[in-house]
Amino acid sequence: MPANPEFAPAKINLTLEVLGRRGDGYHELQSLVAFARDVGDRLTLGPGTAGETKVEGPFASALAGPNLVDKAIAAIKRLAPDCQLGSLTLEKNLPIASGIGGGSADAAAALRILSAEYPEVAKLDLEAVARTLGADVPVCLRSKSAIMTGIGEEIRDVDLPGEFFAILANPLDEVPANKTAEVFRLLGAPPLPTNSTAERPPVLSSFGELIRYAATRGNALEGPARQIFPQVGMMLSELAKLPRCRLAQLSGAGPTCFALFDTQQAAAYGARILKSAQPQCWITTTRLM
Template sequence: MKAWFAPAKLNLTLRVGPPQMDGRHPLDSLVCFTRRLGDHLFVEAAPDLQLEISGPFGKGLSAGPDNLVCRAAQILADASVLPPKANIRLVKNLPIASGIGGGSADAAAVMHALNDFWELKLPLANLVALGAQLGADVPACLTGQPVHMTGTGETLAHTGPLAAMGVVLVNPGVACPTGPVYRAYDALGAGPALDVQSVPNVSDRESLLAYLREVPNDLEKAAIRLVPEIAEAMASLAASPNVRFVRMSGSGATCFALYDDEETAQAGKNFVLKGLANRGFWVEADHI
């Protein structure tokens, strides 16, 4: 049975404009993906649409029609005028409500999987247009490549190669749902209208790091107010040896640190694990 990979999404930068009339926020974000850390998804024949969820973060998740995976499958079936028939097995390895696009990545993975399984042969552009109905992160997750995300997530520009770096992800084990973070951001006084600029060449480490230092994650302050443990995660990463950059991803609560290579990132992971021992924090290393 073919496996489909749903990698963790990292918002390396995230500018957020004031809400529009429809309540959605304009975004300006450089997005990339992990290489190994992620959920896995399998599809097989079934008489109707079924979802089975397992894995370390699968407990308590709804497998009903409200799950983003089921919604993605239904949207794809409706657009193709097909009855949604498939058994989907989702292995949840990523924390939920954590700012690394787990649900969005799963939705993107099932759209790719069913496009193949149902032999629809829809081009990526069609999948992206459908995915935009599900959430701001789904279009970027469908590409699976570094992109500059603008609009409300639906406008994507490929950045070209991104500098390879080691990364450590830390989640404090506290859910940080997107909606409350955006509401807290608005309450703090949403920033001015976005002045979107194209992403420069970030194919080497120093250029990438310089760009990240210049462009913030606007949601950090609001998220930390709701989940103070985010600040602790960032402080632990910042204290790790040979760290190059630390930031929160998306709306939180997952934070990440960048290192020159994966070996250095692994040392950073060990340092953070030692400092946060028995605290229930999720800590993993990978590369981008």
């Protein structure tokens, strides 16, 4: 069994555009995503028989019932029924349903750690399995910066310019069970135009170009997310006021917000200020990749 845990990095939507509502009821998206280098959950594979995933860590108590890791294991069992999978332990460090892909990253990490240990799993089309688990799971399986289009199944790699850093901040509001569906309902997106086509991935050769691109595209879900999570507006305002903050926006359907900085020192200094002002919030810093 692997001695080292599999890292499930937080996913940050640097942009999130809703192009329209499709005929099947899903929404056509376009999103530039990045991943946290050192902020995320961790999965460990151990001896025993795969069953319900053991969950530990600071946000374990908030994860009740079956989770996406359990769904990933069930999918693998259906496709490789003779494979005797070991047991998985999830260290839950990310807030639940927070807009930074925690559950999706966990499911993707489960697919990676199982494929690394079991040849029967490695032979499977893991990207196809990921698509059955959720819109964000395919991009989390790669855990590389990319443009997501469609409902998340179309992924094109994007190179991010050099090193840059982020503060991630979550007000830890109570999250309704149907958060994402309610955000899209409040958005009220019009039908997708029949001539809609995906754009070419952007070429971002500098941090300034990235900031301009992300600021222009924004996050279409911010408005409805503010209705569900009133503290999102406060959090974005606090982040934007931090010294040397270049951009503050919402990730996914919220409530996690992020602020971008060009140095690690600036991000760390901003986080200290924010923690002093908002000690009840979940606040951390990371390098994005």
